[in-house]
Amino acid sequence: QQQVKQSPQSLIVQKGGISIINCAYENTAFDYFPWYQQFPGKGPALLIAIRPDVSEKKEGRFTISFNKSAKQFSLHIMDSQPGDSATYFCAASKYTDKLIFGTGTRLQVFP
Amino acid sequence: DGGITQSPKYLFRKEGQNVTLSCEQNLNHDAMYWYRQDPGQGLRLIYYSQIVNDFQKGDIAEGYSVSREKKESFPLTVTSAQKNPTAFYLCASSMGPTGGGNQPQHFGDGTRLSIL
Numbered sequence: 001q002q003q004v005k006q007s008p009q010s011l012i013v014q015k016g017g018i019s020i021i022n023c024a025y026e027n028t029a030f031d032y033f034p035w036y037q038q039f040p041g042k043g044p045a046l047l048i049a050i051r052p053d054v055s056e057k058k059e060g061r062f063t064i065s066f067n068k069s070a071k072q073f074s075l076h077i078m079d080s081q082p083g084d085s086a087t088y089f090c091a092a093s094k095y096t097d098k099l100i101f102g103t104g105t106r107l108q109v110f111p
Numbered sequence: 112d113g114g115i116t117q118s119p120k121y122l123f124r125k126e127g128q129n130v131t132l133s134c135e136q137n138l139n140h141d142a143m144y145w146y147r148q149d150p151g152q153g154l155r156l157i158y159y160s161q162i163v164n165d166f167q168k169g170d171i172a173e174g175y176s177v178s179r180e181k182k183e184s185f186p187l188t189v190t191s192a193q194k195n196p197t198a199f200y201l202c203a204s205s206m207g208p209t210g211g212g213n214q215p216q217h218f219g220d221g222t223r224l225s226i227l
Contacts, residue, residue, distance in 0.1 A: 009151065032213035043201050043218030089153060093213060098169070103153040
């Protein structure tokens with residue numbers, strides 16, 4: 001019940017396309033859903049986060065869509081660029097508890 | 112410039128040897144965390160500390176030990192009991208409970224540990 005399942009494991013997108021990464025969770029007590037971006041040899045950095053009282057949050061080209069009834073949330077990257085090539089992790093937590101991370105998606109954007 | 116510093120960047124361990132990974136933060140954060148990252152397995156929590164002189168085991172604490180004597184420091188020791196220590200180790204910090212719930216975690220750039 002503590003797992004966060006992330007898919008796909010890897011994703012190849014052409015420049016200008018839309019990248020979509022999906023996550024699913026079981027624990028309905030989770031109330032915080034961040035996405036992290038990690039470049040090779042670096043630590044993850046917070047990209048965008050959402051709470052379950054909203055269905056969508058947009059920051060620039062990055063959008064989180066949240067479906068509370070389905071217990072799913074997804075990251076959409078619009079107009080994907082080669083510089084977006086990285087590993088993306090979804091995560092979930094409840095209030096002050098520890099973060100539970102998904103297994104990561106390696107995104108490659110080709111020119 | 113505030114952040115988290117992990118050292119060394121690369122570390123090699125001989126069989127039967129304990130090694131210590133350093134993590135220092137100047138963000139004035141109460142909470143600190145250690146994660147292990149293996150290909151295809153995401154980030155797994157080893158230990159975390161929400162206040163000085165207190166820490167809790169995460170999901171994969173066996174073979175590891177930590178201390179939290181100072182707010183800014185949270186070193187991780189990989190002991191000889193950890194039979195498969197080769198991995199990328201990440202340290203993170205957050206404001207913790209004093210900042211209210213669901214504070215973002217800030218990560219260092221990791222230490223890559225290999226067995227000789």
